[in-house]
Amino acid sequence: MPQIRLDNLVKRYGAVQVLHGIELDMAENEFTVLVGPSGCGKSTTLRMIAGLETVSDGEIYIDGRPVKDLDPKDRGLAMVFQDYALYPHMDVASNISFALRLQKRPRAEIDAKVREVAELVGLSDFLARKPGALSGGQRQRVAMARALAKDSEIFLFDEPLSNLDAKLRGQMRAELAIMRQRVQKNMIYVTHDQIEAMTLADRIVVMNGGYIQQQGTPEELFKRPANKFVAGFLGSPPMNFLGATLVREDDMLMAQGAAFKVAIPADTAARLPTSQTSVILGVRPSDLNYNSEAPDAEAFDLRVKVSEYVGAQSVLLCECGSTDITVELKSETPIALGETLRFALRPEGIHLFDPKTEMAL
Amino acid sequence: MTSQRLNKLTPYMFMAPAAIIMAVALLYPLGYMIYGSFRDWNPSQTIGESEFVGFKNYITLFYDPAFRESLSVTLTFAFAVVTAELVIGVGLALLLDRNIRGMSVLRTLFILPMMIAPVVVGLMWRYMYHPTVGTFNRWLKSWGFEGVDWLGQHALLSVIIADIWQWTPFIFILSLAALQSLPRSALEAARIDGATAWQQIWYIKLPLMMPVLIVTALLRLIDAFKVLEVILVMTEGGPGLSTEIVALRISRTATEFRELGTAAAMSNYLLILLLVLTLAMFAITRLQEARAARLARQIQEEG
Structure with missing residues (x-):
């Protein structure tokens, strides 16, 4: 056949x-x-x-x-x-x-x-x-x-x-x-x-x-x-990309950007070549959850710029330092434009890419 | 009230110049001809002095073997040239509908004959057909064949060939345009469905070109009925009446036989023939439009 x-x-x-x-x-x-x-x-x-x-x-x-x-x-x-x-x-x-x-x-x-x-x-x-x-x-x-x-x-x-x-x-x-x-x-x-x-x-x-x-x-x-x-x-809304540098703190590898610093899971960190100092951090909107109690190392603080109501979910365009990030949120969550919200990052939702070759790390 | 009436009149005022020109340039001569066709009219008389004879001119013509002969020559000529031009023109278009280097030059060459004045075409072919010094017979003789009496024994065929040479390009360019506007993907689908080149032509290309071909053929037919110059220059209608098409007979009736009334009646016969053809053409395009509109409505009703 x-x-x-x-x-x-x-x-x-x-x-x-x-x-x-x-x-x-x-x-x-x-x-x-x-x-x-x-x-x-x-x-x-x-x-x-x-x-x-x-x-x-x-x-x-x-x-x-x-x-x-x-x-x-x-x-x-x-x-x-x-x-x-x-x-x-x-x-x-x-x-x-x-x-x-x-x-x-x-x-x-x-x-x-x-x-x-x-x-x-x-x-x-x-x-x-x-x-x-x-x-x-x-x-x-x-x-x-x-x-x-x-x-x-x-x-x-x-x-x-x-x-x-x-x-x-x-x-x-x-x-x-x-x-x-x-x-x-x-x-x-x-x-x-x-x-x-x-x-x-x-x-x-x-x-x-x-x-x-x-x-x-x-x-x-x-x-x-x-x-x-x-x-x-692939994926809708599309993945967010943020430039970040890698810093080591208390045996933890952290990706640090202008307005965030998140921990990289140990198994991902183990894969990274030691010479790697900067990365592009990729995060899908579906891997970010609204959670005001999330610990600092697993969260982004985002200022809401635009809210697009699409039914049960709203798509929020937020500011994180100088870059824009898209997140999804249940529409009934009471939020105001300009408000800064904390979103927890699912550790398995972290994708790292080389800034030069753009290949996954 | 008055301004309202003025408003209503405005469009007609704008149309008036065109309407007046139409009346003077088109309707007046036409009316003059129709009026004249009912009279026994000699060029030395004014139309007022001529005698009213009713349908006599038409009836005489109807039974006149020379006119009938002339009509049959015209019909033979027109249908023969249009058929041949369609076959050759469409065939050429099918052959040349592709991207080969130098194709645009070739296409331009193909449509050159159409751009030459008919009198020149007639002269050119008359020389080429000349029994002793003409191109064709010189070739034939140099190859060891007998010369052909082109404009003598085969006069009608010879003028048909000349007309085909001049007017095939017209059908060719219109067919080519029609071919190139065919939906490419439908032809690709036919290739995938297993159609050979011939089958693509027969089942897809020709049926899709048909609306254009019908209108083109009718246009050519109308034109072929009125052909004059080429034949006038080549044969002057002869030998005998063998190439005397109606247009030529009309001109001879008016100038040589000095029977303006009969010539006018003849023109009207030709006019009626052309009118029927033209109406057929309109009817066909109307029919197509009506069908398209009906389909559109059907789709709309279904939502």
């Missing part, structure tokens, strides 16, 4: 290199999400796997077979595009059955398949409609159905939800997750939305600037980001 391997994949447009030797292994039936900001090379990577972009260097293996020089149609894959890419002049049934009709499958088989996948994505009542007469969500479903009808072993998704409004996107994300449970296939999914990445992926591949920054399960990436970029990219 298909296992996809990207071997030192390079893409150049003229003198500009946009992908720098991508190495990636995708196991059978794995849901892999390529995630990163615009221009990071994730879509290019996907389009190279699909065969829509040529490979400048390196090789793509599907099931051990090199496919770099094969036409898209010979790679045995199905793709869902960002703008759905439906055939506007064909009705929904013809859109879904196009690939099967090209393969000259028997009429009865095609009809049965169309009904089956239409049922699966909830389009049974719309088979006679043209794409122009469908809403965005329905078009998205047609695109899914068309991919499903092909019975390919590999599914590629190129930002399939980003043209939908927020509410529909959430709903479609859930439907995708359900479909994922029913359809055991290799899926490669490109998105810039870290929530989609976290909720759908078996494995996340974070890309930036044409390089893979880190890959692993969502939990691995969230708990142990390899560098500052990954740490800041």
Whole structure:
């Protein structure tokens, strides 16, 4: 069964290199999400796997077979595009059955398949409609159905939800997750939305600037980001970063900044090279809890600048010395703007990065 | 009250200059022609002196074998050139819809014929078709073939070829524009779905280009019915009546036969034909718009 391997994949447009030797292994039936900001090379990577972009260097293996020089149609894959890419002049049934009709499958088989996948994505009542007469969500479903009808072993998704409004996107994300449970296939999914990445992926591949920054399960990436970029990219609200120097006090290693001094847990401290004198301290908002009784060495004193009410939780933008820190707080907590509050830091929530290389320490 | 009425009149006041020019430049000659077509009218008479003959000109023309011949030549010419130009123009567009070095130069070269004045085109082709010194026959003879009597025995075919040469670029550039505005991702989806290059053309590109192609073809058809200069210069309608298209017959009827009334009636027949075509074109675009509007409404109602 298909296992996809990207071997030192390079893409150049003229003198500009946009992908720098991508190495990636995708196991059978794995849901892999390529995630990163615009221009990071994730879509290019996907389009190279699909065969829509040529490979400048390196090789793509599907099931051990090199496919770099094969036409898209010979790679045995199905793709869902960002703008759905439906055939506007064909009705929904013809859109879904196009690939099967090209393969000259028997009429009865095609009809049965169309009904089956239409049922699966909830389009049974719309088979006679043209794409122009469908809403965005329905078009998205047609695109899914068309991919499903092909019975390919590999599914590629190129930002399939980003043209939908927020509410529909959430709903479609859930439907995708359900479909994922029913359809055991290799899926490669490109998105810039870290929530989609976290909720759908078996494995996340974070890309930036044409390089893979880190890959692993969502939990691995969230708990142990390899560098500052990954740490800041995953998680919402994003991680706070504070410059700090390391000082030793009574056998305890402390990270000291302009307006804080927190203890570094012993096991983390043991990992640090002795030559390290300054660090970037990374703390997720979810690892800071409002607690006025917290001891000094495990707490930040933050002055509230802005409070964003988002329902049960409020997101507070606070000042810590000259840097801003985002924290979350139950909305019913009585606080005033300008007030200084004490937030306890969960020791396991401390992430340290090298200020020069930005790699995790 | 008066200011309110003035307000209502304002738009018409602004439209008045254009309306007057339209009336003088378009409606007056048209009316003059329609009026003249009901009269037995000789160029030496003023229109007032001519005799009213009712539908006689139209009826005579309807049974006139020369006019019928001329009409059939026009129809043959128009449909032949438009069909050939469509096939070649769309074919070229499909071939050249890609990024190759020097493509922009090539595209410019392709549309050059369209920019040449029709009289010049006629002269050029007449010389090329010349039985002894013309380019084509010299080539044929140098390769050991018999010369062809281009403008004699194959006159209609020859003028058709010349028109194809001049007007294929028109269809070519419009088809190319249509091709380049096709949704790229739909074509990519077709590639992934397993469509070969031919299947992409047949199932995706051509159907999506169809609205543009229909309008382009109708425009060309309307134009082809009115063609005059090229044929006038190349064959003057001959030999016999073999290339005498209606426009040419109208001009000869008016100047050589001095039958202005009949010429006017002939023009009206042509006008009616063109009007039908134009209305067909409008109807098609209307239909497309109505369908788009209906779809939009349907989506809105469903929320």
